[in-house]
Amino acid sequence: MIRAVIVMNTQGKPRFAKFYDFQPVEKQQELIRSVYGVLCSRAENVSNFVETESIFGPDSRLVYKHFATLYFVLVFNSSENELAMLDLIQVFVETLDKCFRNVCELDLVFNYSKMHTILDEIISGGQVLETSSSEVMKAVEEISKLETASNSINFVSKTVSGWRG
């Protein structure tokens, strides 16, 4: 089972965090901080796996991938395959890339809720739900379409300035 998905930049600022078993806010911060502490101390060209039992408790592993300015981190237990998790990060990022066209950190900052939408299509309740990024995109697209449609119905009258869809 996947226990958490964290995206943070190389300076340790969290950009996205989702925990599949509930963690109180302070605990989340502590976890993110300690994960960052581990990640930033790791050299380049070492493996993408980290033992994190001291952070996340027994039977927990962490896989991270460094993209440009961001770390993508998956925390999971022994029922998952590390290499596959590494590719799951890849699926996630590729999907983001499809969605935002050349995705960059700024896209993630400004599209916080969209990231959640995408991730919810990939992982549900800690289980890998869908791994085909085109399938995920299809779903996300559909959601966006309907959302914008409902936007135009509901908002056009209320908003004066150009919220058009």
Added chain:
Amino acid sequence: MEQLKTIGRELAMGSQGGFGQSKEFLDLIKSIGEARSKAEEERIIIHEMETLKRRLTDPDIPKRKMKEYIIRLVYVEMLGHDASFGYIHAVKMTHDDNLLLKRTGYLAVTLFLNEDHDLIILIVNTIQKDLKSDNYLIVCAALNAVCRLINEETIPAVLPQVVELLGHSKEAVRKKAIMALHRFHQKSPSSISHLLSNFRKRLCDNDPGVMGATLCPLFDLITTDVNSYKDLVVSFVSILKQVAERRLPKSYDYHQMPAPFIQIKLLKILALLGAGDKQASEHMYTVVGDIFKKCDPLSNIGNAVLYQSICCVSSIYPNPKLLEAAADVISRFLKSDSHNLKYMGIDALGRLIKLNPDIAEQHQLAVIDCMEDPDDTLKRKTFELLYTMTKSTNVEVIVNRMIDYMISITDHHYKTYIASRCVKLAEEFAPNNHWFIQIINKVFEHAGDLVNIKVAHDLMRLIAEGFREDGDTVDSELRSSAVESYLRIIGNPKLPSAFLQVICWVLGEYGTADGKYSASYIAGKLCDVAEAYSNDESVKAYAVTALMKVYAFEKMSGRTVDILPECQSLIEELSASHSTDLQQRAYELQATIGLDAQAVGNIMPADASCEDIEVDKDLSFLNNYVQQSLENGAQPYIPESQRSRMDDISAIKSLDQRETVSHSLRFEAYELPRPPVPTSIPPISPAISAELVPVPEPYHPRETHQSTSEPSVSDDGSSQVKLRLDGVQKKWGRPTYSSSPGSSVSTSTPSPQKAVNGGSQADSTGTVSSKPTTYTSRNAEPEISLEKQKLAASLFGGSSKTEKRAPSATHKTTKTHHGVNKAHAAKTTAVLAEVPPPDLLDLGEPTVTSSAPSIDPFKQLEGLLDESQVSSTDNSKAVGPNKEPDFMDLYYGTTMTGQGSNFVDLLSSNKDDLDFTSELSKVTANTGQGETIVSNLAQFSKGPNAKASLEKDAVVRQMGVTPTSQNPNLFKDLLG
């Protein structure tokens, strides 16, 4: 897709803020991004929270605004601030009819609330309604929320709807419904135990996505109960076969692999089903063998599937062909340059080794390499493997390696872990006691506070007992060597407490035993310890008791004891100690020294720490003393059972016999839970009872503490005295003994340790003959590198190894260069985009500046702007007011008309456009070391993305958000 993008972009550009958010939110993100310190960030967020608090209470906020506030709340909470004041608004938002708002609401509540939160009750009803909605997206949103928010009690409220949704026409809904059911199963297996057949049904779903999702719950179910799912083996095998043969839709291909995630899940399930089941395993052999052949060994995901296949092969009933294939893959993993693959190789090796120990032999060198790798993860994984490989033949090398590593790390958690592993291995496989003691000493020295105290006790016991079968000489040699090593170590600063306790104990017991060291030398050392660690009471306690032993042994051997002055002052200090335990020990020491040799010999027999202490529960040795006292007119002891009757009698007695009355009353009040002592106890000499009090600590088993108090009761016979002693006993009794954990060691029976020793003995003889791994023979210990070279020569041949490494290294460098190029290209173009169009013609400057990435791009920008002012006069295409201070206005001007894309148009109209990017990359390639990006994506190459980043930049600039000097890389393409 394309369409979505345009919608997204247009939306982003069209709304006043861009990206669908208001300027305010962007400003917040920007200012947080620019915050120079944590305190500043904190201040900004607190300010933001106050704003939100104020706004949210406003009764008529437009819904669109409300949505943004909720997103901002989520953002604030992600940054670690409590946003609970807004939870209720998120909950309210889930009630909204608008899809966007509802989804936002659900998103927020799933992030904010845990399943036991009070507000959940307000959502359950909405979820129920939404699960019945016609709009499948609403249903999906509700199902997402169900996974997170429904707890055991609320499961029944939504269960019927969720089950119904398993048959929904949309596969997305079916998938999520399965996940929701799976979640229910995790939370409370009993709640859906009658619905498990649904998972089987969904396995046959037409949609591969749904089928794949079903594998998750089935995996869990099979893990708990293999036998009820044996009938599915054939189905799983046929699914896996179809997947591997690419029968699934193309969209499930991932990096040219057919549905690898589904393959992995299936292999995991098969591993469970085939474990120890020959018949089931036979079904699997063909398909797993096919996968070994078909997997693409070059892609990461291909290796993931291969690794899972190895796991499967090592779990099911063994098949020689498959094992061979697995071994081939493992050797490829281990020889790979990728640390990830090495890691997986080590892990896989650990699995296969259980079936075939010989396999390790051919990979010895790779394993050694991994063990010496600077990558901690890999190192630890290797130690994990070595731990399972340890035998009596290689235990010394492995444990020494572990200890070296243990010394080098600071991570307490892992230090504890590896220390315990060292101890365990040493206990199990130690070739001899001497080595064992050395190892344990090392462990204690470097990780003493992290080691279980039991290890210290075991060590003391081992030193005390030795190997009985080895004879006394060996034992005493062992002790002497222990004493010697401890005398060496004792001077080291900052030794851990547990280790010092062991040292004190051993010095006390055996310090003077071989006559090599004088009592005063040992005593001096012990006093030094007590002084150096004056904060640690248990160390002091051990030291004092050790002193007592040293002096007692001296006395017994008939030598005169002169107490060192520092020792004397220590005793005096401790007699006034706040700790009653220390006080007692100090007094005991004094009392013991004052006794004659024979008495000392009785209470402190030399080298008797392993002897069982026989407790005379009847206290027959006191009989004489009691008899004497009785003859002298003392009151006889009255058993408790008779005392109540005594009370009645005494009540009748005359009033002037107050004392009797009073002490009979006191008997009542204190209700002593003491087993009755026979009334006819003959008197006994007081000398012995005096001796009994200062019995040395470590010799006390539980029972003695009763016996020490008993005699004092019968001693005086008067209840007054007894009551007083009672108080003392409570103060001195249990806590005293429990505070010296060493006591239990020396008195407990030696059988368990002996069993362990015996076991390891047998083990070692058993394994020596088989001699399976050669790489860690004992003589390899001092110079592993030589050994390694030898091995390298014999296994791989020196030259071939370097040859193999060389090309990959160059490959790596080219890869990074590639990444650098792109990054720089992107960055420089980003810089360029800030320059007004006229400047774009002048390509010289930006190329130069880009080669020095450490320079603030904005400084450069300012410089460029100056120039632009000059050049713009020449340029006929001057756009907007081109003044330096408000160059942002310029952007508003330009983008107003063409929505940002005109930038790109301008750029692409520039005929030099393509050339300059290529030139840029050339320059950056030459300068080489700018920022390096780990680009794991060889296969995921994309064209130059200057256009896109320009576009993006334009949008952002239009909104007034500028990436700051601190974070100029915000635009860096993640997949670049």
